[in-house]
Amino acid sequence: MKKVIEINNLNTEFGEKQILKDVSIDVRENEVLVILGGSGCGKTTLLKHIIGLHLPVSGSIKIFEQEIIGMDEGEFDNTLKKMGVLFQNGALLNSLSIRENVAIPIRQHTDLSEEIVQRLVRTKLHLVDLDEAIDMSPSQLSGGMRKRAALARAIALDPVLLFCDEPTAGLDPVTSAAIDGLIKKLNVQLNMTVVVITHELASIHRIADRVVFLDDGKVLFFGKFEDARNSKISQINNFFQKGIF
Ligand SMILES: Nc1ncnc2c1ncn2[C@@H]1O[C@H](COP(=O)(O)OP(=O)(O)OP(=O)(O)O)[C@@H](O)[C@H]1O
Ligand SMILES: [Mg+2]
Incomplete structure (x- = not known):
């Protein structure tokens, strides 16, 4: 299957603190990939790297088979046009x-x-x-x-690629289900490849094809949702049983 994003050996630091540690993942055409992990583990930071808002210390990010790190602004704008982002705080302009x-x-x-x-x-x-x-x-x-x-x-x-950072956080279950339904509709009916950051178990069940589980900046699991659910790794098992990281 075609890879629309390929990330290799990504490392991020904020000051002395290392946030992402040797992260390597990919996103396949027309899948819904869910990124999981405790608060502060680097999920939004990973998204910011992909959309060019923040540069990693090292590593490679290929989008539509082109390396975006070091790409000039004009060229990146062409890539950016094909990506839509729903930011964690919604980020609508109130005025x-x-x-x-x-x-x-x-x-x-x-x-x-x-x-x-x-x-x-x-x-x-x-x-x-x-x-x-x-x-x-x-x-x-x-x-x-x-x-x-x-x-x-x-x-x-x-967009060919849609990113949603916590699209259902803080919403009631019915509203959350409606948002998940919309995301799935965009994926299935409009062929969008979707990357969703979420920690809501019900949402993951509804939308995920594959999942990335980040723990302390490292990839603890990357694979099919069914395999994640059956994982023997204690943190992952704990999350799918109890919904907590
Ligand atoms: N611009 C920044 N300057 C310094 N530190 C930052 C900056 N952005 C993020 N961090 C730090 O990087 C870490 C990861 O932040 P990030 O926002 O990626 O977490 P997250 O996994 O999205 O968490 P949450 O689930 O709470 O949204 C945190 O410790 C945060 O304080
Ligand atoms: Mg975040």
Whole structure:
């Protein structure tokens, strides 16, 4: 199966502290890969490396078979256009309406006419079932609606690759299930390859094809979800039994 991302021997440090330690993983075309691990183990940092927000100390990251570390900005912009990101805190701009928030990546990466921009915004908001919220501000939305609006923004340009950092954290079970359903729909119906960071057991059951389990910055397990569930490694076993790291 084709690898859309290939990461080899990635190392990160913040000051004296080593965060990621020799991380090697890949993402296959059209899978949902879930990244698991305790708070502070380096999941968001790994995502930041992939989307070019933070440089690792050493290692290689290939996206669509091209090395992105050391790539010039113009060239990386072409890669970035094919990726959508739902950030951990949603990161909607409070001073802008939902309409304007979803339009941000479209305006940033294309010079489409205003009419087309508006059509794309409406299509994406419809896909996440937020048609009525188009002229609201983020502060007028519930937590689950904010996540869906951020998801609409992440998929505004029909990315080949979608990243979701804790898409269901802090949501009630019904809303979480709806968000997971949307993620699966984007994966199955729109052929997006999806990388999800989550620690919610129910979500993992619903969406994961493969999982990466990070422990203290190292890859403790990387493979099929079924194999992770049957793992004899105590931390992993503990997580799947009790839902805690
Ligand atoms: N910009 C930064 N400067 C210094 N330290 C940082 C920075 N970003 C992250 N860290 C540190 O790196 C470690 C990993 O952070 P990261 O955000 O990747 O964790 P995480 O696995 O996503 O955790 P959580 O599940 O809580 O979101 C933490 O110890 C954090 O304090
Ligand atoms: Mg995080």
